[in-house]
Structure formats: structure tokens, C-alpha cells
Amino acid sequence: MTKRVIIIGGKGNGGVAAACIRDMNERFQLNDYQVYGFLNDFIPKGEKINGYPVVGDLKDITKYLKQDFLFLYAIHSVSHGALRMEIYKTLGIPDKKLATVIHPNAFIGEGAVIEPGVLIMANTYVGTNSIIGKCTFLMANSCVSHDSVVGAFCHISMGAICGSHITIGAGCDVALNATLIENIQLGTCSVVGAGAMCLNDVEDFQVVVGNPAKHHKYLPERESKSEWIKKHIKQNKK
Known part of the structure; x- marks a missing residue:
């Protein structure tokens, strides 16, 4: 049975993850997963990342966790490992809900x-x-x-x-x-x-x-999430 996957992140590593699943679907006829869309705090709901819709921001994960979705965590900005793990903890994703x-x-x-x-x-x-x-x-x-x-x-x-x-x-x-x-x-x-x-x-x-x-x-052992958000908003406006 094909499982719907929501990717948490953006067009960088998130786009790579989506392309991997698409390649598995189209070239190898492996249909374990299908990309449903993205959760992203910087791109408005309804817009698309690599052809897939943004279905909400990170706080919307609560409602999707209650439904039949798996998640792929793709927030992997280089040199932001501590913040990467801190953000993940706020999402409350159980291991059984993670796509591998x-x-x-x-x-x-x-x-x-x-x-x-x-x-x-x-x-x-x-x-x-x-x-x-x-x-x-x-x-x-x-x-x-x-x-x-x-x-x-x-x-x-x-x-x-x-x-x-x-x-x-x-x-x-x-x-x-x-x-x-x-x-x-x-x-x-x-x-x-x-x-x-x-x-x-x-x-x-x-x-x-x-x-x-x-x-x-x-690197700092702790990083301001607000400063990281400002940086990414600026990058997305370029």
C-alpha cells in the first residue's frame, strides 16, 4: 500500500528528497511512497516546491500527525545542527510516523x-x-x-x-x-x-x-531560531 509522505523543509534538501521518491516511483516502479506536499514556514500555503504543494507551516503538523501520513524531516542547513535537532523536538513526530x-x-x-x-x-x-x-x-x-x-x-x-x-x-x-x-x-x-x-x-x-x-x-552550542528565520526569509526573497 502506497504511503503519503509530507516533507518538512524546502526546495534544497526537501526538493532532493522529493526527487528521490519521484525517481523511485517513475523509473523503478516502486510505489511505497508518494509525496503529498511540504510543510514550510517561509513559503505560503498553496504555492509549490518542485511541483508539490505547500500544505501548511510547521505548526500545522499537529493535524497531519492525526491522519494517515508519514514525514521526512529535511531541515538540514549546514552548520546549524543544534538548531536542526531543537526544531525537530518541537514537532513531536513519533518514530513510527517517519518515512525511511x-x-x-x-x-x-x-x-x-x-x-x-x-x-x-x-x-x-x-x-x-x-x-x-x-x-x-x-x-x-x-x-x-x-x-x-x-x-x-x-x-x-x-x-x-x-x-x-x-x-x-x-x-x-x-x-x-x-x-x-x-x-x-x-x-x-x-x-x-x-x-x-x-x-x-x-x-x-x-x-x-x-x-x-x-x-x-x-559554532555556538545554542542558536536563535528567530535569527535563523530572518536569514531564511531574506534568502527566499532573492
């Missing part, structure tokens, strides 16, 4: 654990005995090698390579084409910048960049 979307062209190794709400895009590799935490996004052509743990609410960008026996904390971002060698740890809400070669552990809320990756700055 795995593109058929992804490789999932034996013994891997994929938690609820995960999105795994095409040509992605998840090695044996690895764990991918709740609501984490693995984007196209990324790799999480064997015996690694990726925490909840992480974003592993296109082309990012995470070696074996790595532990990645909750709310982390591994940016485009970054590489993490084996046996290192990323702290909670840390960021590995685009193209970085990460050879050492990364602290909580630390941003590292470059080849080899070096300290760039620390």
Missing part, C-alpha cells in the same frame, strides 16, 4: 542498521555493520564504510567519503567531497568543510577545513 527512503541504486551492506527517517540517495554506499542514525541524510555518491556509526540528524553531502570504524556525533555535517580517514571521531554538531581531508578527531561544535583539515572556528 532508500534509493534502489544505493548499496546497503549486510548487518547495517538504518534508523527511522533516514534518506539514502542514489549511488550511495553503506558498509557492513554500520549504523545510520535517525533522520540522517546520505546524499548521492557518498560513502560510509564498514563498522562506522553516523549519529542522528547528520548530513553527509554528495561525494563525501567516511572511512571505516568512524564515529560521527549527532547533528554533524560532512560537506561536499570531504574525506574522513578511518578510526576518527566527529563530535556533536561538528562540521567538516567541503573538500577537506580529515585526519584527526574533531571536537563538539568545531568546524575544520582544508587539506589536511585544521581548526576554523567553533
Whole structure:
């Protein structure tokens, strides 16, 4: 039976998630999920994101939770991991209401654990005995090698390579084409910048960049939601 999915987010990661489900429907005739629409605080109800209607803002989730919908949480702005998790907590989504979307062209190794709400895009590799935490996004052509743990609410960008026996904390971002060698740890809400070669552990809320990756700055452990909203309203007006 096809399940209706509401995507929480916008045209960035939300649009990618919608495109993944559409590809699964149209090219692979997999109809486990159909995108019903988006919940978005910045785009008015009735307007469309990637061809799908905005059916309300985030506070409207209460009524949709009472109905026969699943949800995909796609608020994954890079370097905003703490706020990402804080917003999710306000939504009250039980795990059983989360859609877990795995593109058929992804490789999932034996013994891997994929938690609820995960999105795994095409040509992605998840090695044996690895764990991918709740609501984490693995984007196209990324790799999480064997015996690694990726925490909840992480974003592993296109082309990012995470070696074996790595532990990645909750709310982390591994940016485009970054590489993490084996046996290192990323702290909670840390960021590995685009193209970085990460050879050492990364602290909580630390941003590292470059080849080899070096300290760039620390992120605030708490972030103002109102300031984040202002920033996104400004971006959507461009």
C-alpha cells in the first residue's frame, strides 16, 4: 500500500528528497511512497516546491500527525545542527510516523542498521555493520564504510567519503567531497568543510577545513531560531 509522505523543509534538501521518491516511483516502479506536499514556514500555503504543494507551516503538523501520513524531516542547513535537532523536538513526530527512503541504486551492506527517517540517495554506499542514525541524510555518491556509526540528524553531502570504524556525533555535517580517514571521531554538531581531508578527531561544535583539515572556528552550542528565520526569509526573497 502506497504511503503519503509530507516533507518538512524546502526546495534544497526537501526538493532532493522529493526527487528521490519521484525517481523511485517513475523509473523503478516502486510505489511505497508518494509525496503529498511540504510543510514550510517561509513559503505560503498553496504555492509549490518542485511541483508539490505547500500544505501548511510547521505548526500545522499537529493535524497531519492525526491522519494517515508519514514525514521526512529535511531541515538540514549546514552548520546549524543544534538548531536542526531543537526544531525537530518541537514537532513531536513519533518514530513510527517517519518515512525511511532508500534509493534502489544505493548499496546497503549486510548487518547495517538504518534508523527511522533516514534518506539514502542514489549511488550511495553503506558498509557492513554500520549504523545510520535517525533522520540522517546520505546524499548521492557518498560513502560510509564498514563498522562506522553516523549519529542522528547528520548530513553527509554528495561525494563525501567516511572511512571505516568512524564515529560521527549527532547533528554533524560532512560537506561536499570531504574525506574522513578511518578510526576518527566527529563530535556533536561538528562540521567538516567541503573538500577537506580529515585526519584527526574533531571536537563538539568545531568546524575544520582544508587539506589536511585544521581548526576554523567553533559554532555556538545554542542558536536563535528567530535569527535563523530572518536569514531564511531574506534568502527566499532573492
